[in-house]
Amino acid sequence: MKASGSLKLVAGVRDLQIVDCEECNCGIVDDIELKGKPGGPLKVAALVVGPGGYSARLPGWAMWIVDRVAGRSAVKVPWDKVENVTSVVHLNVTAKEAGLARAEARARRLLPGRG
Amino acid sequence: MKLTELFLGILTAVGGFVDVSELVFMSQAGSRFGYALIWVVVLSTVGIMVFGEMSGRVAAIAKQPVFNLMRNRLGLRLGLITLIASFVSNLITCAAEIGGVALVLQLLTGAPMRLMAVAATAAFIATVWFLPFKWIERTYGLLGLFMLVFGAALVAIHPPWGQIAGGMVPQVPRGLSTRDMIAFAYFAVALLSAVMFPYETYFYSSGGIEDEWGPKDLGINKLTTIVGFSLGSLLAIALLASAAQLFGPAGISPEMVGTVALQAGVPFGKIGILLALLGMLFAIGGAAIETCLANAYSLGQFFGWRWGRHRPPREAPRFTLSWMAIFVVALVIVLTGVEPVELAEYAVVASILVLPLTYLPLLLLAGDRAYMRVHANGLLSKTLGWGFYVLIVVAALAALPLFLLTSGGQL
Numbered sequence: 001m002k003a004s005g006s007l008k009l010v011a012g013v014r015d016l017q018i019v020d021c022e023e024c025n026c027g028i029v030d031d032i033e034l035k036g037k038p039g040g041p042l043k044v045a046a047l048v049v050g051p052g053g054y055s056a057r058l059p060g061w062a063m064w065i066v067d068r069v070a071g072r073s074a075v076k077v078p079w080d081k082v083e084n085v086t087s088v089v090h091l092n093v094t095a096k097e098a099g100l101a102r103a104e105a106r107a108r109r110l111l112p113g114r115g
Numbered sequence: 116m117k118l119t120e121l122f123l124g125i126l127t128a129v130g131g132f133v134d135v136s137e138l139v140f141m142s143q144a145g146s147r148f149g150y151a152l153i154w155v156v157v158l159s160t161v162g163i164m165v166f167g168e169m170s171g172r173v174a175a176i177a178k179q180p181v182f183n184l185m186r187n188r189l190g191l192r193l194g195l196i197t198l199i200a201s202f203v204s205n206l207i208t209c210a211a212e213i214g215g216v217a218l219v220l221q222l223l224t225g226a227p228m229r230l231m232a233v234a235a236t237a238a239f240i241a242t243v244w245f246l247p248f249k250w251i252e253r254t255y256g257l258l259g260l261f262m263l264v265f266g267a268a269l270v271a272i273h274p275p276w277g278q279i280a281g282g283m284v285p286q287v288p289r290g291l292s293t294r295d296m297i298a299f300a301y302f303a304v305a306l307l308s309a310v311m312f313p314y315e316t317y318f319y320s321s322g323g324i325e326d327e328w329g330p331k332d333l334g335i336n337k338l339t340t341i342v343g344f345s346l347g348s349l350l351a352i353a354l355l356a357s358a359a360q361l362f363g364p365a366g367i368s369p370e371m372v373g374t375v376a377l378q379a380g381v382p383f384g385k386i387g388i389l390l391a392l393l394g395m396l397f398a399i400g401g402a403a404i405e406t407c408l409a410n411a412y413s414l415g416q417f418f419g420w421r422w423g424r425h426r427p428p429r430e431a432p433r434f435t436l437s438w439m440a441i442f443v444v445a446l447v448i449v450l451t452g453v454e455p456v457e458l459a460e461y462a463v464v465a466s467i468l469v470l471p472l473t474y475l476p477l478l479l480l481a482g483d484r485a486y487m488r489v490h491a492n493g494l495l496s497k498t499l500g501w502g503f504y505v506l507i508v509v510a511a512l513a514a515l516p517l518f519l520l521t522s523g524g525q526l
Contacts, residue, residue, distance in 0.1 A: 015186045015194070017419050028186060028419035049419075057191045087177060087486060104421060107432035 017088040026095035030054060049100060050074035075099045121335055125343040126257055132347020133262055134402035135215035136309040136459040141351050142369040144302045145358030150282030153352055155303045157283050159310035160348035162503040164340045166474055169481040170316045171336035174323030177486040181317050182416035188476035197472040198417050204465035205314050205410045210448035211462050212403035214455025218372045219396045229450055236446040239404055248325045248424040255401025261394030262350055264379045264387055269353040271382035274360045301517040301524050304510045308467035314409035321412040325425045411438035460523040467514040470507045
């Protein structure tokens with residue numbers, strides 16, 4: 001499936017692994033942001049990555065727990081940063097450029113050693 | 116296919132087959148019901164072969180590990196429930212393994228158990244931090260082969276081979292009271308769970324991805340799961356059969372991990388006990404690492420992080436922090452003083468409850484020709500896969516009532 005082609009099944013993209021242009025895992029598609037007007041065509045605007053993307057998909061009580069454990073942060077990756085969709089979503093940029101490298105960087109600071 | 120690789124893979128599978136739950140449940144089952152439960156071990160071994168082979172094939176062809184699949188196939192809600200349930204089950208199992216290692220170290224050194232638990236956990240963390248994936252697997256798997264002393268011990272005590280062979284035929288012993296019948300059913304479910312622990316599939320398929328398996332590795336995958344698991348299962352049967360021969364008639368129920376080592380001590384004396392304890396140390400130690408990494412793999416795959424031990428620890432930081440934290444939490448559970456055998460009992464019940472959710476997405480993807488092409492499940496894999504799936508669903512439904520009715524097999 002090409003990123004420029006028609007995306008018939010939003011459900012097919014949700015919950016797929018995201019891989020950046022350096023072949024590094026950088027998240028899962030937690031939700032999809034759509035854009036469009038009543039009567040007009042509906043288009044995919046962005047991939048939503050992070051626990052904030054769960055809010056439309058989990059019941060309120062579960063979201064309350066997620067909120068306390070992981071917060072509600074979410075990164076939106078514009079659809080034009082998607083190279084193609086196979087069994088994973090390939091980006092045409094690095095995780096850092098897509099804003100998907102922050103959590104790994106924070107965790108790295110907690111580990112012993114340098115770099 | 117390199118012959119050495121294949122040989123090492125098979126030996127590793129044999130050495131890594133037995134963990135603390137199997138040690139305890141095989142010996143208790145043998146002591147209480149003689150050879151009558153051997154067929155459950157044989158049946159469960161075929162089950163773990165079927166799902167192990169399937170998970171390795173999916174890793175090699177679709178390049179998708181179990182929890183990626185689960186998230187993709189079950190969706191966020193059901194996937195999250197499976198993640199939490201399997202995380203708790205693996206964490207309890209990991210704590211049981213650390214406790215088991217600490218007990219073995221206590222027997223070997225005479226040092227306090229809690230101190231040994233701390234030392235063992237520190238050694239596991241150092242192992243996973245410094246050793247490459249393949250060497251973690253091989254070091255513990257190969258040293259776990261000291262467990263073969265249990266096989267030699269069985270031969271040395273001249274067991275009734277006819278009765279052992281008869282135990283491979285599905286049966287329920289005649290003349291059992293209702294109480295014993297319920298206990299028999301509990302042990303049957305517990306053995307099924309102990310052999311088919313879900314962490315084994317998570318670890319095995321993640322390992323396939325760590326080792327960058329492709330279509331050329333399908334032969335190794337098939338042989339490792341069939342030959343390696345069969346030989347490992349023979350070791351488990353040896354534990355059950357020698358407990359039936361030695362403990363059953365004496366009315367001994369092996370409630371302690373150390374009691375199991377006596378099975379090798381009877382024919383071989385001190386050297387037998389020493390070899391048995393060394394084998395148990397590395398087999399249970401390997402299982403502690405596998406359960407911990409299986410949990411970290413699950414988190415990494417479910418949330419799409421960088422994961423794996425093929426990367427230096429700092430290149431997969433969330434994954435690295437996860438496995439370190441899991442080891443520490445498992446250690447804390449052990450330090451509360453709860454008995455490792457009790458933990459093993461909880462672990463088998465928790466695991467069987469998770470199995471149906473774990474294997475459903477695997478079965479679906481392994482049969483999907485869009486992903487697996489010519490390597491999708493054939494008639495045999497499909498029939499065996501769905502047949503075992505029905506069996507584990509039934510076992511999962513029965514597990515909790517049986518656990519409560521028998522007070523964890525004590526009835």
